[in-house]
Amino acid sequence: MAPSAHPARRRAGWSFAKPSVIPGFGLTLGYTLTYLSIIVLIPVIALFLKAATTPLDKIVQIATSARTLKALEVSFGSSLIAACVNMVFGLIVAWVLVRYRFIGRRLLDAVVDLPFALPTAVAGIALSTLYAPKGWIGSLFAPAGPINKWIAEQTWLPFGWNEIVINWKIAYPPSGIVIALIFIGLPFMVRTVQPVLEEFEQELEEAAATLGANRWQTITRVILPRLTPAILTGFALAFARAVGEYGSVIFIAGNLPNVSEIAPLLIVIKLEEFDQAGASVIAGIMLIIAFVMLLIINLIQAWSRRRFGDV
Numbered sequence: 001m002a003p004s005a006h007p008a009r010r011r012a013g014w015s016f017a018k019p020s021v022i023p024g025f026g027l028t029l030g031y032t033l034t035y036l037s038i039i040v041l042i043p044v045i046a047l048f049l050k051a052a053t054t055p056l057d058k059i060v061q062i063a064t065s066a067r068t069l070k071a072l073e074v075s076f077g078s079s080l081i082a083a084c085v086n087m088v089f090g091l092i093v094a095w096v097l098v099r100y101r102f103i104g105r106r107l108l109d110a111v112v113d114l115p116f117a118l119p120t121a122v123a124g125i126a127l128s129t130l131y132a133p134k135g136w137i138g139s140l141f142a143p144a145g146p147i148n149k150w151i152a153e154q155t156w157l158p159f160g161w162n163e164i165v166i167n168w169k170i171a172y173p174p175s176g177i178v179i180a181l182i183f184i185g186l187p188f189m190v191r192t193v194q195p196v197l198e199e200f201e202q203e204l205e206e207a208a209a210t211l212g213a214n215r216w217q218t219i220t221r222v223i224l225p226r227l228t229p230a231i232l233t234g235f236a237l238a239f240a241r242a243v244g245e246y247g248s249v250i251f252i253a254g255n256l257p258n259v260s261e262i263a264p265l266l267i268v269i270k271l272e273e274f275d276q277a278g279a280s281v282i283a284g285i286m287l288i289i290a291f292v293m294l295l296i297i298n299l300i301q302a303w304s305r306r307r308f309g310d311v
Contacts, residue, residue, distance in 0.1 A: 063282075135171070138170050138171055229305050240294060249265075
């Protein structure tokens with residue numbers, strides 16, 4: 001008679017959970033589903049139920065109004081630009097923190113987490129003070145700023161270029177929104193890529209160099225493919241954080257309708273006008289768009305894991 005199989009192996013044929021030596025799957029799964037339902041699912045369902053109380057023609061009117069479309073464009077467009085910037089420079093920051101040893105590295109590593117601990121309103125006030133037309137950086141690009149004075153003094157410039165006047169407004173236009181979103185999204189990128197870089201085998205780089213690969217080929221064919229899943233994860237986290245940002249943005253954005261008004265601010269305005277249905281409709285649209293974009297990013301991330309391997 002053949003020996004009987006282990007109970008865990010007998011259950012593996014029909015159970016949807018992998019066998020584990022530690023019991024308690026049913027209890028922990030029930031707690032997980034209950035917790036997620038209370039924290040995530042029930043509020044989302046309540047949001048859509050509130051929006052569903054609005055007549056269909058009213059929903060279409062709110063969703064297609066010029067102010068709503070522009071607010072959504074500003075929110076998602078600025079978030080996408082900020083996430084792309086963080087994807088590049090966050091990778092560079094993570095590389096420097098992992099691969100190099102220098103004085104002040106631990107301090108720099110701690111500074112990366114500053115946007116996590118700093119209240120968003122404080123960050124917005126600091127950024128607006130810095131980049132406002134009379135701020136330390138904003139004043140440099142003002143019409144009467146030092147850069148324009150220096151250009152006017154360069155009489156040797158041809159074609160009358162010394163008469164050019166630079167008037168860059170960093171704070172209050174949509175560019176200020178991008179700066180605020182870059183500030184609050186950078187730690188997500190750095191902290192996602194940094195652990196993967198720390199576990200990366202440098203022997204692979206040495207092997208590539210031994211086989212004749214130059215530095216660019218080593219970066220593009222050895223390092224980046226292994227980092228792609230982590231980079232996409234950091235990009236998704238930075239993008240998701242930026243879409244819902246409110247506190248730091250309203251201080252550095254001009255908050256002008258159809259110009260620099262973000263969708264979260266429009267929702268707050270609707271609530272202040274006691275238009276809860278309108279606020280729910282805009283919030284539902286934001287949720288759907290964000291979910292679709294994050295789903296696409298996750299599908300690309302899953303493909304990259306299958307293509308380049310799980311790291």
